Amino acid sequence: MKIDIMTLFPGMINAVMRESIIGRAQDKGLVRVRAVNIRDWASDKHHKADDAPYGGGRGQVMLPEPLYRCHDALTRGEPVHTVLLSAQGAPFTQEKARQLLAKGRFILVCGHYEGIDQRFIDACVDEEISIGDFVLTGGEIPAMAVADAVCRMVPGVLPDEEAFTEESHWDGLLEHPHYTRPETWRGRAVPEVLLSGHHANIVRWRRKMSLLRTRRDRPDLYAAFRPRDKQDRKILAEIEQGT
Ligand SMILES: C[S@@+](CC[C@H](N)C(=O)[O-])C[C@H]1O[C@@H](n2cnc3c(N)ncnc32)[C@H](O)[C@@H]1O
Known part of the structure; x- marks a missing residue:
C-alpha cells in the first residue's frame, strides 16, 4: 500500500505516521505513507503556496500551480486516485476505507487556511472526503485518519484479520x-x-x-x-x- 500525502506541513504527518503500529508497518515495508511538501513545488524564491482570495474576504487560498506541479511529480502523468480532504466531502466510513485499500496506491491532498483553488480540484481530484461535520484548521489530521484506517487492513500490519473484522x-x-x-x-x-x-x-x-x-x-x-x-x-x- 502506497499513500502520498500532499501537505504544507509534512512534519505533522511524519510525527504521527512513523510511530506505533503504522510506523512499524512502514519499517517492515508493508505500507508506505509519504508526506510530500507542496511548498517544494512553488516557483518563487519564498516558496509561496497561498494567496488572498479573488473577490475579497478573509484568509488565504492555496495556489493551484504548486499543487499541480506537486501532483504531477507524484503521478508522472499516470492516473493515480486522488482524494481531497474537505469538510464538504462525503463522510468517511469503513466501507470507503475498504475501497481505498483496494486501490493499492492513492494520493491524499490536505487543504489549509480557507482551502484550495477550485481549479486544482476540478483538474486533479477524483473525490472529496470529510471526517465529520466540523471544520479543522487543515487536512492533515483527516488525512492521517484515512491513512491509518486503510493501512491497518493491509495484511501483516495487525496480527490477524480478526483484529479488524x-x-x-x-x-x-x-x-x-x-x-x-x-x-x-x-x-x-x-x-x-x-x-x-x-x-x-x-x-x-x-x-x-x-x-x-x-x-x-x-x-x-x-x-x-x-x-x-x-x-x-x-x-x-x-x-x-x-x-
Ligand atoms: C479551515 S478548513 C477550510 C474550510 C472551508 N473554507 C469550508 O468552509 O469548507 C482548511 C482545510 O482543512 C481540511 N478540513 C477541515 N475540516 C475537515 C473535515 N471535517 N474533514 C476533512 N478535511 C477537513 C480541508 O482540507 C480544508 O481545506
Whole structure:
C-alpha cells in the first residue's frame, strides 16, 4: 500500500505516521505513507503556496500551480486516485476505507487556511472526503485518519484479520465492551461469563452486547442491521422482549 500525502506541513504527518503500529508497518515495508511538501513545488524564491482570495474576504487560498506541479511529480502523468480532504466531502466510513485499500496506491491532498483553488480540484481530484461535520484548521489530521484506517487492513500490519473484522463498523455494528485484570476494580466486577471459559457462551454474550450497544448508541446503524444467522435472530428477539 502506497499513500502520498500532499501537505504544507509534512512534519505533522511524519510525527504521527512513523510511530506505533503504522510506523512499524512502514519499517517492515508493508505500507508506505509519504508526506510530500507542496511548498517544494512553488516557483518563487519564498516558496509561496497561498494567496488572498479573488473577490475579497478573509484568509488565504492555496495556489493551484504548486499543487499541480506537486501532483504531477507524484503521478508522472499516470492516473493515480486522488482524494481531497474537505469538510464538504462525503463522510468517511469503513466501507470507503475498504475501497481505498483496494486501490493499492492513492494520493491524499490536505487543504489549509480557507482551502484550495477550485481549479486544482476540478483538474486533479477524483473525490472529496470529510471526517465529520466540523471544520479543522487543515487536512492533515483527516488525512492521517484515512491513512491509518486503510493501512491497518493491509495484511501483516495487525496480527490477524480478526483484529479488524471483529471491530466496530466492520459489519455495521458497534463492538462489545472489553475487560482486563483485575477481576474486580474499585467495586466493579468483570461480567461472570467472561471468566467462565465457556467459549460459545462468551461469543454469544459479546454478540448480544454488540447489538445492545448499537441499539442504544447508534439507532441508525441498528435500524439498518440485518441478522447474519439463526443466533442473531434469537438474540434480536431477546433484545426486543427485554430479556
Ligand atoms: C479551515 S478548513 C477550510 C474550510 C472551508 N473554507 C469550508 O468552509 O469548507 C482548511 C482545510 O482543512 C481540511 N478540513 C477541515 N475540516 C475537515 C473535515 N471535517 N474533514 C476533512 N478535511 C477537513 C480541508 O482540507 C480544508 O481545506
